[in-house]
Amino acid sequence: MIDWTGLSLPFSVNDLISSGNGLIGLVGSFVLLGLAFVFVPMVIELLREYAFTGKENEAFKRSGRGEWDRKKRINVAFDRVKSRKGH
Structure with missing residues (x-):
């Protein structure tokens, strides 16, 4: 075993924490x-896709073929962003 009793350091614990x-x-x-450089472009693309799928939702409402809820629009937007990024 190494004897650590005579060891003294030139700094204290407070000095170490402040450093x-x-x-x-x-x-x-x-x-x-x-x-920010990594995630902001993905968020911008997601918002663009979400806005696009929201417009599609209005078209579905007018045509009477059905209605997408918010969760489905977000999932479609995520899928489109992932497919463009190649993940």
Whole structure:
């Protein structure tokens, strides 16, 4: 076993925690920006597809062939976004 009794560190636990928080504060904004570049185009595409399927729903209501509820329109929009992305 190693004897750790004579060991002293040049920093305390509070110093370590404050340094970690500072690092998270510095890097966190860049990580959030990177995630925005990934997810915002998908959200925009989803909203466009949702709006398109909403127009289709109005056409179904006028024709009398049936009516889609909100959940079906969202599922169709998700499927269209996935098929365009190639997942």
